[in-house]
Amino acid sequence: MNRPSLPFDLLDVFARRPLEGNLLAVVHDADEVPDHVMRRLATRFRLSETSFVQAATDEAADYRHRIFTIAQELPFAGHPSVGTAAAVVRRRGQSTATVVQQTIEGLQRLDVEVRLGGDGVGDRDRAHVSLEQSPATFGARIPTQALMAGLGLDRDSARPNFSAQFVSTGLPTLIVPLADVGALGRAKPNWPALTEAVAAHADVGFLNFYLVVERGRGEWSARCFGEDMSGGEDPATGSAAGPLGAFVEATLGIESIEIDQGVEMGEPSHISVTVRNGRPIVAGDVQFLGSGTIDLPQE
Numbered sequence: 001m002n003r004p005s006l007p008f009d010l011l012d013v014f015a016r017r018p019l020e021g022n023l024l025a026v027v028h029d030a031d032e033v034p035d036h037v038m039r040r041l042a043t044r045f046r047l048s049e050t051s052f053v054q055a056a057t058d059e060a061a062d063y064r065h066r067i068f069t070i071a072q073e074l075p076f077a078g079h080p081s082v083g084t085a086a087a088v089v090r091r092r093g094q095s096t097a098t099v100v101q102q103t104i105e106g107l108q109r110l111d112v113e114v115r116l117g118g119d120g121v122g123d124r125d126r127a128h129v130s131l132e133q134s135p136a137t138f139g140a141r142i143p144t145q146a147l148m149a150g151l152g153l154d155r156d157s158a159r160p161n162f163s164a165q166f167v168s169t170g171l172p173t174l175i176v177p178l179a180d181v182g183a184l185g186r187a188k189p190n191w192p193a194l195t196e197a198v199a200a201h202a203d204v205g206f207l208n209f210y211l212v213v214e215r216g217r218g219e220w221s222a223r224c225f226g227e228d229m230s231g232g233e234d235p236a237t238g239s240a241a242g243p244l245g246a247f248v249e250a251t252l253g254i255e256s257i258e259i260d261q262g263v264e265m266g267e268p269s270h271i272s273v274t275v276r277n278g279r280p281i282v283a284g285d286v287q288f289l290g291s292g293t294i295d296l297p298q299e
Contacts, residue, residue: 076170078238
């Protein structure tokens with residue numbers, strides 16, 4: 001069976017400037033692409049995630065969004081949602097739009113503003129996107145100090161009087177508060193040790209560690225580690241930023257935060273989070289890098 005050429009876009013997500021943030025490939029018109037081919041393409045791209053746009057099967061959605069890491073399909077993810085919404089709206093020739101994506105986790109609304117190059121501000125197409133996530137659910141608490149050895153840190157690196165906690169808006173994340181930015185930079189995960197430390201307190205099968213430090217009121221630094229991530233670390237993680245926003249609102253009473261991530265990787269990213277009526281709204285800028293086509297081989 002011959003397959004058509006598939007258009008795709010490359011974008012930097014949660015990026016204030018091009019060649020920063022979290023790089024994303026968005027493959028359009030992917031209705032006829034088998035699951036195993038999507039998995040293979042994601043493995044070949046070797047990005048944090050690769051997105052595939054299909055026709056929605058839910059009449060309330062504008063499109064169906066399939067999200068693959070190098071290891072598995074995800075029910076939901078943040079930076080792919082933000083980047084894919086920007087790519088879809090731009091390809092439709094719209095400057096502003098509200099769209100609803102269909103993921104395994106459910107439906108999510110995104111507000112998109114596309115800014116075309118040559119508008120007097122810059123020569124590159126870019127966008128600003130806000131993603132309304134599901135209400136956060138709070139799971140097991142883990143004594144933060146119990147995780148320090150598995151992160152290659154001493155026990156004093158844990159933030160005093162705070163426990164690590166699982167929080168999810170569609171993808172479970174373990175929020176791990178640290179004492180200072182220095183500890184954040186020194187962290188080096190030992191996965192067997194971390195898995196053992198978590199298993200002593202909670203029965204979970206999916207582990208994303210979001211290490212966070214409060215620099216000042218409403219200002220945070222973060223790193224995200226996961227075994228299924230390309231290279232083991234993610235430059236920008238919207239599905240963890242939303243839970244962090246909910247965690248901060250619940251523990252400190254602050255509804256809006258700014259997060260810098262990816263600095264230690266040399267991939268600086270910036271994410272804004274506001275919690276409204278229990279729902280985190282994650283927002284950031286998208287830079288369009290390029291586009292092309294993928295010619296799949298005949299099966």
